[in-house]
Amino acid sequence: MKLIAVFSASHETLKDQWFLRTLKDDYDVRLRRCDVRGPGSYMQEDWTQTILFKCETIIDAIQKYWDEIFVYSDVDVAFFGPTKSAVLESLAGKDIVCQLDDPSGNLCTGFLALRANDRTLRLWQQVRRALERERRDQIAFNRVAREMDDLRVGYLPVSFFGAGTFAARHVCGRQRFYVPDNPVMFHANFTIGIPNKMALLTQAERIIGNGASVRRVNNALFYMQTRTRTSPVEALTRQDKIPKRSEQPSPEVHDRGAFTRPRSVTLDLSTACQLKCPSCPTATGAIARSIGAGFVTLADFKKFLREHPWVSDIELSNWGEVFLNPDLEQILRYAYRRHVVLRIDNGANLDRASNRVLEALVKYKLRSLSCSIDGASQEVYSVYRVRGHFDRVIAHLRQIDRFKKKYRSPYPALRWQFVAFGHNQHEISKARDMARELGMDFYLKLSWDDLYTEPFSPVTDRNAIARESGLGVADRRAYETKFGRSYIASTCHQLWLRPRINFDGRLLGCSINHWDDFGNVFAEGLESVLAGDKMQQTKAVLMGLRDAGEDSPCRRCQVYASRRRHNAWVTPDELIVPPVESPLRRWATNTILHRPFTALEGLSHRIRSAL
Numbered sequence: 041m042k043l044i045a046v047f048s049a050s051h052e053t054l055k056d057q058w059f060l061r062t063l064k065d066d067y068d069v070r071l072r073r074c075d076v077r078g079p080g081s082y083m084q085e086d087w088t089q090t091i092l093f094k095c096e097t098i099i100d101a102i103q104k105y106w107d108e109i110f111v112y113s114d115v116d117v118a119f120f121g122p123t124k125s126a127v128l129e130s131l132a133g134k135d136i137v138c139q140l141d142d143p144s145g146n147l148c149t150g151f152l153a154l155r156a157n158d159r160t161l162r163l164w165q166q167v168r169r170a171l172e173r174e175r176r177d178q179i180a181f182n183r184v185a186r187e188m189d190d191l192r193v194g195y196l197p198v199s200f201f202g203a204g205t206f207a208a209r210h211v212c213g214r215q216r217f218y219v220p221d222n223p224v225m226f227h228a229n230f231t232i233g234i235p236n237k238m239a240l241l242t243q244a245e246r247i248i249g250n251g252a253s254v255r256r257v258n259n260a261l262f263y264m265q266t267r268t269r270t271s272p273v274e275a276l277t278r279q280d281k282i283p284k285r286s287e288q289p290s291p292e293v294h295d296r297g298a299f300t301r302p303r304s305v306t307l308d309l310s311t312a313c314q315l316k317c318p319s320c321p322t323a324t325g326a327i328a329r330s331i332g333a334g335f336v337t338l339a340d341f342k343k344f345l346r347e348h349p350w351v352s353d354i355e356l357s358n359w360g361e362v363f364l365n366p367d368l369e370q371i372l373r374y375a376y377r378r379h380v381v382l383r384i385d386n387g388a389n390l391d392r393a394s395n396r397v398l399e400a401l402v403k404y405k406l407r408s409l410s411c412s413i414d415g416a417s418q419e420v421y422s423v424y425r426v427r428g429h430f431d432r433v434i435a436h437l438r439q440i441d442r443f444k445k446k447y448r449s450p451y452p453a454l455r456w457q458f459v460a461f462g463h464n465q466h467e468i469s470k471a472r473d474m475a476r477e478l479g480m481d482f483y484l485k486l487s488w489d490d491l492y493t494e495p496f497s498p499v500t501d502r503n504a505i506a507r508e509s510g511l512g513v514a515d516r517r518a519y520e521t522k523f524g525r526s527y528i529a530s531t532c533h534q535l536w537l538r539p540r541i542n543f544d545g546r547l548l549g550c551s552i553n554h555w556d557d558f559g560n561v562f563a564e565g566l567e568s569v570l571a572g573d574k575m576q577q578t579k580a581v582l583m584g585l586r587d588a589g590e591d592s593p594c595r596r597c598q599v600y601a602s603r604r605r606h607n608a609w610v611t612p613d614e615l616i617v618p619p620v621e622s623p624l625r626r627w628a629t630n631t632i633l634h635r636p637f638t639a640l641e642g643l644s645h646r647i648r649s650a651l
């Protein structure tokens with residue numbers, strides 16, 4: 041039986057050190073080299089070229105070896121036992137069998153066996169055509185394979201597995217993955233870059249080579265980390281055919297582990313704001329009408345942390361002004377005592393804040409605070425931040441700085457966020473200098489153009505903004521033209537990585553959607569809402585696997601419109617779970633690192649006050 045493999049220069053080492061070295065059977069190996077240069081990273085130009093080459097190689101092979109059975113394999117694969125008999129057994133009565141890619145039933149095009157016949161030829165020809173538009177073979181392959189009624193398609197057993205077969209999450213080289221009984225082939229996918237692939241292959245070899253007890257320990261630790269049950273996956277591969285999209289396994293197995301028990305969330309402490317920024321939906325009243333104007337209460341915050349003990353990092357800001365929340369000080373204290381990291385990175389105007397709250401930010405170690413200040417003088421600042429008081433904001437920042445000195449704490453790290461408009465572009469340098477003097481990072485953000493309403497005060501000195509933004513563009517339209525995706529495309533990733541919860545518990549998913557919700561986290565629990573059909577379907581929409589139905593919140597969003605325009609869908613490699621502080625680090629930060637200083641400083645403060 042022929043074994044066909046394609047490789048490029050970036051994968052040469054994988055081919056020699058893993059694929060060929062570990063091959064067990066007497067396959068008639070046919071290697072084809074694709075002459076492209078590049079790192080071979082997912083969706084990069086050289087990767088796409090290699091995928092096209094692979095597709096054409098398979099079509100050629102089907103035509104050349106008509107009526108034969110052959111195996112196609114990527115070279116980021118290692119073998120731990122003979123595979124030929126299992127391949128032939130799985131292929132009985134079928135046209136093509138593939139390694140299971142992920143628990144939702146997707147087929148992997150990285151390792152498969154097929155009969156060269158008219159059905160498999162049509163399949164790959166259609167995939168080849170789709171590739172020119174979509175640039176990803178696997179999504180096209182899974183769609184076309186399900187659309188072809190006469191194609192007999194199935195899975196290889198789970199002894200052929202990849203890093204995402206049991207939990208569809210991206211892993212870096214040292215992260216754990218599940219290893220089934222009697223593994224014969226491991227595919228180092230669901231990771232990015234050659235070093236990570238090598239590390240995964242090394243890890244697989246170590247676990248499998250050290251026998252059943254090491255494998256069991258690995259799998260127990262994997263379960264503790266991801267809470268992923270593997271029996272549904274094993275049952276899936278035993279089915280005689282693949283499920284159609286409509287009958288795919290319940291969402292419960294689709295996206296578990298890291299994505300339904302996220303460590304990071306956004307909990308919008310306030311959807312009310314006292315300012316009247318011209319193009320902000322909060323200021324126009326649109327937010328109050330759609331999701332209500334209100335605050336997270338201390339009682340709800342406590343309940344949320346108690347019921348979701350795995351959440352350890354919370355962003356507090358989105359639509360409203362956090363500092364208006366009357367329970368903010370107690371919320372900061374409660375989270376600090378539970379060693380949960382809080383941050384205000386989306387932005388606050390900091391126009392109103394009591395001294396007690398400013399001290400609490402430092403005392404309870406809010407990790408970071410981004411302050412929206414679009415000007416370096418009251419006159420310019422208040423053009424957009426209507427009703428805002430520039431001097432008061434700066435005074436609050438100076439006060440935070442004084443508290444940081446008092447507590448000898450680096451927290452919160454401060455950032456000055458400056459939205460570039462036509463009316464404030466001349467004050468960028470001055471604002472940058474002021475930020476430096478206040479010990480703040482400075483971030484220039486492109487204005488939201490017409491995201492919410494008509495463009496407000498568009499920039500006129502386009503060269504300067506293009507330079508200052510560091511992106512070579514002066515507004516979001518130019519960004520989209522240059523990069524082929526929306527400036528805020530990554531907002532969609534929040535559904536997976538940092539889902540956003542409204543003050544009343546409704547899960548809105550991302551920081552843009554205020555039209556619809558996915559369920560109520562305070563009532564149903566975060567895990568259950570994230571695993572729900574609506575969330576799973578929305579994720580499939582964002583990955584380009586289905587169209588947004590009438591009931592999809594994304595249907596009304598300009599980011600979704602941009603994704604459709606550019607055929608730019610969320611890819612698995614974008615969904616890398618951001619690192620969060622470990623429990624030990626959180627504990628140390630809150631109890632050791634600054635407490636001696638805090639205690640001493642507090643004592644000296646009291647003595648000085650008494651004197």
Ligand code: SF4
Pocket residue numbers: 531532535549550551552553582593594595597598599600
């Ligand atoms: S497309 Fe959907 S997930 Fe993405 S930003 Fe818009 S509403 Fe949010």
